[in-house]
Amino acid sequence: MLSIKNLHATVHGKEILRGVDLEIGAGEVHAIMGPNGSGKSTLSYVLSGREGYDVTDGEIIYNDKNLLELDVHERAGEGVFLAFQYPVEIPGVSSMSFLRTSLNSIRRYRGEEEISAVDFLKLVRATAKSLEMDDKLLQRPVNVGFSGGEKKRNEVLQMSLLEPSLAVLDETDSGLDIDALKAVADGVNALRAPDRSALVITHYQRLLSYIVPDFVHVLAQGKIAATGDKELALELEKNGYAMLGLEDTEAA
Amino acid sequence: MTSSVQPLTDPVIVKYHEQYAALGTQLPGSEQGWVTSLRDQAMLVAARIGLPTRRVETWKYTDLRPIHRAEFSAVVASDVAAPQLDPYKLDDALIAVFVNGCFVPALSQLENLPEGLEFLSLADAFASGVKESLEGLGDVVELEQPGYAALNTVLMQDGGVCRIADNVSVEKPVQFIFVSTENSSAELHLRNLIVAGVNSKATVMQSFVSLGASSGFSDVVTEVILGQGANLRHVTHQDQSATAWHIGLIAARVGRDAQFDSFVLSSGARLARNEIRLRLDGEGADCSLNGIALVRDRQHCDNTTDVDHAISHCHSSQIYKNVLDNRAHTVFQGRVHVAPDAQKTDAHQMNRNLLLSRNAHADSKPELIIHADDVKCSHGATVGDLDQEALFYLQSRGIDPETARNMMVHAFAAELLEALPEDSIRPYLENAVSSWLENIVSVEEAA
Numbered sequence: 001m002l003s004i005k006n007l008h009a010t011v012h013g014k015e016i017l018r019g020v021d022l023e024i025g026a027g028e029v030h031a032i033m034g035p036n037g038s039g040k041s042t043l044s045y046v047l048s049g050r051e052g053y054d055v056t057d058g059e060i061i062y063n064d065k066n067l068l069e070l071d072v073h074e075r076a077g078e079g080v081f082l083a084f085q086y087p088v089e090i091p092g093v094s095s096m097s098f099l100r101t102s103l104n105s106i107r108r109y110r111g112e113e114e115i116s117a118v119d120f121l122k123l124v125r126a127t128a129k130s131l132e133m134d135d136k137l138l139q140r141p142v143n144v145g146f147s148g149g150e151k152k153r154n155e156v157l158q159m160s161l162l163e164p165s166l167a168v169l170d171e172t173d174s175g176l177d178i179d180a181l182k183a184v185a186d187g188v189n190a191l192r193a194p195d196r197s198a199l200v201i202t203h204y205q206r207l208l209s210y211i212v213p214d215f216v217h218v219l220a221q222g223k224i225a226a227t228g229d230k231e232l233a234l235e236l237e238k239n240g241y242a243m244l245g246l247e248d249t250e251a252a
Numbered sequence: 253m254t255s256s257v258q259p260l261t262d263p264v265i266v267k268y269h270e271q272y273a274a275l276g277t278q279l280p281g282s283e284q285g286w287v288t289s290l291r292d293q294a295m296l297v298a299a300r301i302g303l304p305t306r307r308v309e310t311w312k313y314t315d316l317r318p319i320h321r322a323e324f325s326a327v328v329a330s331d332v333a334a335p336q337l338d339p340y341k342l343d344d345a346l347i348a349v350f351v352n353g354c355f356v357p358a359l360s361q362l363e364n365l366p367e368g369l370e371f372l373s374l375a376d377a378f379a380s381g382v383k384e385s386l387e388g389l390g391d392v393v394e395l396e397q398p399g400y401a402a403l404n405t406v407l408m409q410d411g412g413v414c415r416i417a418d419n420v421s422v423e424k425p426v427q428f429i430f431v432s433t434e435n436s437s438a439e440l441h442l443r444n445l446i447v448a449g450v451n452s453k454a455t456v457m458q459s460f461v462s463l464g465a466s467s468g469f470s471d472v473v474t475e476v477i478l479g480q481g482a483n484l485r486h487v488t489h490q491d492q493s494a495t496a497w498h499i500g501l502i503a504a505r506v507g508r509d510a511q512f513d514s515f516v517l518s519s520g521a522r523l524a525r526n527e528i529r530l531r532l533d534g535e536g537a538d539c540s541l542n543g544i545a546l547v548r549d550r551q552h553c554d555n556t557t558d559v560d561h562a563i564s565h566c567h568s569s570q571i572y573k574n575v576l577d578n579r580a581h582t583v584f585q586g587r588v589h590v591a592p593d594a595q596k597t598d599a600h601q602m603n604r605n606l607l608l609s610r611n612a613h614a615d616s617k618p619e620l621i622i623h624a625d626d627v628k629c630s631h632g633a634t635v636g637d638l639d640q641e642a643l644f645y646l647q648s649r650g651i652d653p654e655t656a657r658n659m660m661v662h663a664f665a666a667e668l669l670e671a672l673p674e675d676s677i678r679p680y681l682e683n684a685v686s687s688w689l690e691n692i693v694s695v696e697e698a699a
Contacts, residue, residue: 048648051640076650088645092663101659102649109650141663158649 001026001197002166007058008222009039009046016042018222019058024166027194031208032201033233034219035241040201041085043219044170047199048082049075062166077109081164083155085171090142095154098142099124103161127160130190132183149180156187167191167198173207185210205237220246262302264320269299272406280409281378290390294405297395304398311398313583313615314525314554319497324439324469327352327409332463334359337429340461343676345425348373348412352433352468353440355410368420369454374411374443386413388447392475393503399527400441400499404473408443411472414456418449418479425455425677430472432492434464444474448482448510455485457677460500460520462493469497476504478512480534485513487677489684492520494551501527508534515672516543517681518553519688525554532559532566541570542668546688547580554583557601561594564624570601571668575661576612577692583615588629590622597627605635606664608657608692658689 002024009017016039024030034040045053047060049072060067067075090098104114115123128135133153143151152172159167167188173181188198188211200211208216208230216233218226218241226232226244235243260266272279272295281287303320304311332351337359341347348371349359355373362371370385377385395402412428430442446456460470470492478484492498498521506512516526528541545553559568574582584603605614618631638660646656665685672678 050644050648071653072644072647073650073652073656076648082648084645084648088639088641090639090642090645090660090663092666093642093646093659098646098649098659101651101655102646105652105655106650162650 001063003061005059007043007046007060008056009042010054010056011042011052015056016222017046020219020222020224022217022224024197024199026197027192028214029192029198029200029211031213031216031233032199032219033203033205033216033236034225035246036203038219039222040219041170044082044168044199044201047075047080047168048072073105074109076162077106079165081159081162081167083152083159083167083169083172085174087143087151087155089144089146091144093142095138095140095142096124099138099158099161102158106162123161127157131157131160131187133157148175149177152176152180152184153187156184160187160191163191165196167196169198169200169202171201171203173202173204181207182210205233208233218244218246220244260299265299265302268403268406269295275407279407280375284378284381284383286383287378291406294395294402298402298406301396301398301402303400303403308398310556310585313585314523314552318523319469319499322467322469322497323437325437327354327438327440328436329354330433330436332356332359332431332433336463337431340429340431340459342425342427342457342680345427345457345676346371347427347429350410350412350428350430350442352436352438353410353430353442366420366422366424368417368452369422369426370415370417371426372413374408374413374445377413386445388475388477389443389445390475392477392505393473393501394529397529399501400471401473401501401503404441404443404471404501407441408473409441411442411444413445415447416449416452416454416482419451420449421453422455425457425675427457427459429459429461430470432462432466432468432470432496434462434466436466436468439469440471442470442472444472446474446476446484446486448476448478448484450479451481452479453483455487455675455677457487457489459489460492460498462496462520464493465495466493467495470499472498472500474500474502476502476512478504478506478510480508480510482507482510484511485673486515487681488514488516488518488526489681490516490518490520490524490526491684494520494522494549496521498524500525501529504528504530504539506530506532506534506537506539509536510534510538512539514539514541515668515681516555517546517684518543518555519546519684521551521553523552525556527554527556529558530560532561532568533563535563535565537563538567540568542671543572544665544668544685545572545574545582546685547574547582548577548691550579552581552583554585556583556585558587559589559599561588561590561597561599563591564593564595564597566594567598568600572603573665573668574603574605574614575608575664576605576614577608579609579611579613581613581615584633585617585619586631587619587621588631590620590624590627590629592623594624595626597624597629599627599629601631603633604664605633606661607635607637608661657692661689661692662686
């Protein structure tokens with residue numbers, strides 16, 4: 001489903017990714033762990049097509065399409081979804097009109113009919129309820145005045161509405177209390193299906209107890225330094241990245 | 253007709269003086285001494301002060317010479333079919349239509365005016381010979397003020413005179429539509445008067461629109477008087493042809509405990525100035541002046557305000573937002589003056605500019621002049637482009653770049669639009685903003 005080969009990418013002229021190779025099959029959940037500054041977020045931005053993240057070598061093939069040739073919104077249409085580490089507040093844009101514009105854009109891209117206002121409202125309410133999210137939040141502008149946990153739930157709400165085939169979660173666990181973490185994990189698990197994959201980027205093992213990965217990769221210095229199953233995450237939690245000869249730059 | 257004491261040297265003033273002399277009895281009200289004397293007096297002032305150059309502080313950023321150089325024709329009668337005006341009409345409103353500056357009763361909707369609301373065209377009010385119907389005319393505007401105030405008084409030809417009786421609340425909005433016909437290149441001197449009686453309440457909107465391209469010049473002065481406890485909402489929508497010229501002045505006096513709200517949406521004309529000069533005259537007087545300017549190509553839009561806190565316990569707030577595309581230029585000059593005795597004044601002003609193109613230019617000059625010591629005052633200005641992070645966020649959710657950008661520009665204006673009362677004016681203005689957005693071109697240029 002997703003095939004990343006020899007991916008090199010620079011940010012502001014500085015090489016961050018130095019030959020990433022990664023294969024994700026349909027229905028698989030992969031976790032990417034790694035010390036801070038190893039290029040985890042850069043990989044998520046390169047996948048979603050953010051400006052300023054320049055691919056200098058390698059390729060990303062997604063469902064037989066060259067992802068790097070697609071614009072940001074086209075990648076979303078193809079089913080790539082990035083749950084942001086720091087979701088942005090957008091004053092003046094109402095949450096409901098944002099969600100509806102987004103959902104209909106993706107439906108149009110897929111050649112599906114737009115959702116009616118009534119059906120949309122029902123869908124949003126039901127989805128918010130399943131994520132234990134107060135739907136009063138959605139009367140506010142996008143993410144404005146949301147707590148950290150509410151912003152992350154809002155990311156998962158969007159993911160649930162858009163039903164991506166590849167969900168990339170960029171440190172979705174950071175700053176979450178245990179209840180929020182569980183709610184977010186439940187939301188992600190609810191989406192698991194034979195034709196849907198996920199790439200879970202995280203610094204800690206904690207989230208992976210709730211979203212159990214099929215594969216765990218360690219990204220270090222812009223390359224995949226180790227690959228294993230969920231046991232690798234547990235070992236890293238116990239022994240730290242030093243066990244791989246890596247230094248965790250984060251002050252723990 | 254008197255002539256000025258000094259010889260006239262300014263060629264622009266000479267031209268207007270000749271025009272005034274030539275029009276003579278064709279000007280409405282010329283058969284009445286008091287009107288002629290008002291015009292003569294104003295001609296003397298105009299001759300003395302001339303028209304402002306950019307050396308005059310309040311005109312520092314707006315150059316009137318292109319207007320002086322342009323050739324304008326006399327007012328010509330033109331037929332307008334009623335359906336042509338439909339897009340500009342408010343739903344369920346009392347509507348006065350002026351075509352090329354002349355009131356046209358047949359196109360207006362002024363039947364069954366509610367009790368306590370009086371409407372007359374300025375020309376009809378002059379013709380009636382009833383001086384009381386024009387009570388207040390010339391009382392608010394300062395002729396000496398640099399600009400067109402004096403010349404407007406010399407040459408005023410028509411406009412709306414709207415009077416709301418004491419304790420009367422007018423439910424429906426009153427709308428003056430000033431329409432320029434296609435290819436019109438007339439110079440219009442429009443004069444409006446709105447008098448809101450004690451504890452009265454009303455909404456008055458002025459719409460300036462063009463039916464096709466026109467290169468005319470509208471000089472508009474609106475005098476507004478709010479009696480004690482009156483509540484008047486005034487909305488200006490200036491959407492004239494991009495080859496037209498528009499210089500507007502609202503001069504208002506706000507009485508004790510009265511509330512004056514002004515909203516200006518300015519997207520038309522090659523050069524537009526929307527000036528508001530306002531005096532808070534009685535304790536508890538309150539005003540909010542908000543505006544949005546949407547400009548592109550080489551348009552120039554100047555919003556200038558002057559709020560005089562003449563007395564204590566008054567409140568004023570101003571938010572002006574400008575969206576600039578291509579090589580457009582906006583000006584915001586906001587001046588708040590707090591008199592020595594005006595303690596407990598609460599005055600705030602803010603100007604925000606959104607540049608969609610690196611070639612656009614915004615000048616902003618918020619200014620507070622405070623002579624009292626127990627006041628709450630603030631002012632500020634910002635200039636920026638679209639939030640790239642937010643644009644990426646929207647696009648990462650499948651929204652195409654153009655829609656994402658329009659959502660962001662609309663969001664910039666939304667703060668002011670959403671604060672408007674939920675009546676027929678709000679969707680009218682929202683539509684006007686949306687239709688402007690459909691024509692943005694500079695997305696790549698700004699990036």
